[in-house]
Amino acid sequence: MLSRNRAAYAFLAPYLLIFVTFWLWPIINSLLISFQNTRVNPWRFSLSANWGRLFVDPAFYNALYNTLIILVIQVPVMIALATVMAVLLNSPLLKARPLYRFAFFAPVVVGEVAYAAVFRLMFSADFGIVNKLITSVGLSPVSWFDNANAAMALVIIAITWRWAGYNAIILLAGLQSIPDDVYEAATLDKVSKFQQFVHITLPLLKPIISFCVVLSVIGTMQLFTEPFLITNRGGPGGGTETLGLLLYRQGFTSLNFGYASAIAYTIAGLAVAISLLNLVLGREKK
């Protein structure tokens, strides 16, 4: 029995070695680094240099505020949009369904840099198609990259465009698991399509919606690509700087790895806390 166990561990050893070296150790080490003042040489243990700074750093509060604003606005809007898209995709009246499924999913497989470049062009203040459309209906053009609120809206629009289809496909799988005859029974009960959506589809889809919310919360807490590539590294003036971007700036621009580690743990902690809250609130009553 013992020799059989040894053989099993021997086969597992290459994976375990890589896991420990490149996964477990960095996770532990970054926790240790978060308690070091890394702005002096040699590094010294200090509780206040990083964890203490978190509570007084206006840049951290700004990044936290921006991240939470995106979370609070973008996640519900995107999940609602994804649910509507999934219901439409599930409609028997829809022709060429696989084409639409692909079209909705396509943004996820488009390269981040390419999509960011297209968004920058589309939202360009002077020659972007979005401002052209806005001015064509008589409204004044928007400075998407110079106005903090507009830049924030742009980030939210971009993330929603990129991930709504992805969530819609997950929700579609959930919708397809609801048997047709439940809806037929409701139709015979003279329950309207809207009532069916509210009283049957949404409750039965709740676990899947909850799953999508958790995924989106984790994704938004780590948000980096869009504010980095589209709104000029969190611009204007930190108006779209997220926690992920602050982490990057502290770690790889200022080389302050201790503070970056503390921010990384804060992001992970917040993501876990918000996801748990979502799961607790969404739990079925026994």
Added chain:
Amino acid sequence: MAKIKLENVVKSFGAYQVVHGANLEIDDGEFTVFVGPSGCGKSTLLRMIAGLEDISAGTISIGGKVVNNTEPSDRGIAMVFQSYALYPHMTVRRNLSFGLEMNGNPKDDTARRVALAANILQINELMDRRPAQLSGGQRQRVAIGRAIVREPQVFLFDEPLSNLDAELRVQMRVEISKLHKQLRTTMIYVTHDQTEAMTLADKIVVLRAGHIEQVGAPLDLYDDPANQFVAGFVGSPKMNFLKAEVVEKGPGGAVVALSSDRTVRFAFSLSTEINAGASVTLGIRPEHFILPGEGDADLTVAVEVAEHLGNTSYVHARLSGETVVIEQPESRHRGDGQHLTVGVPARRVFLFDQKGNRLR
């Protein structure tokens, strides 16, 4: 309660026609069973009556009113599905009341109807459970309860007992029968099980490949099948079919001999014209064989297998390459290879032509 009338009802899926001009009348309060093998169109016909499938041609009337373009919920029907189709996230009570609540039915009336259905089906102690916490039989009761609370003119059952085990199926069959006696509402019941059809129905509609083959009371179908398909479908074990030939033809009758044993002959009085030498099929039910010498002819077969059920036995035997099943109430020890001689009463023998039509 309502009378139902189907006139030349056709259903096509694209170019493929699945119901070919069905004509049928179902009386007020009648228990009608649609029976037939898989794919015969029985469920499609039921779903057309429910309004869950469009009608390609023809008319369907319920209570004297054509309902072709009437919404399913306005046809005065309630349906019980094979898979129960209960709302999985709602309690039994909510499953029963949901439809009424959504339609703004007064609360006290909803409560009254739910309580009545719960009493009829004896599900009072299950009211706060969810479908996942119920057994198959209990779920089926709730599904029937949901139909009852609608107080429909017509109940539609789509193979409601197929997902239950054998014992529960028998029990639920009796309960549905009792329910019909209690409510006296028109009921249409779809099944592929001829035993369910025989035991439940006032009227059986036998379907094959989208055609109605015969409509009649269970025993009429058993005693007087219109064709070989109905003869084979109604009755369990199914009727034996043996190849035969017309050996003599006289005015108003013919003598038919078995192809496998030409000494076995039966005389039939026939109004149909048939030529001497024509190939025909003889049908005899396993339970209609009698003691040798007591019938119009004797048949000797080689026993292959005997199934002993206690009260009776089914002997599976060979007769020159053809399989014959014989019911033998007294037999207990028939084994492989033994020969068995039985009597055949001519009045219990049915005659079919090569197309399967009954020759009378």
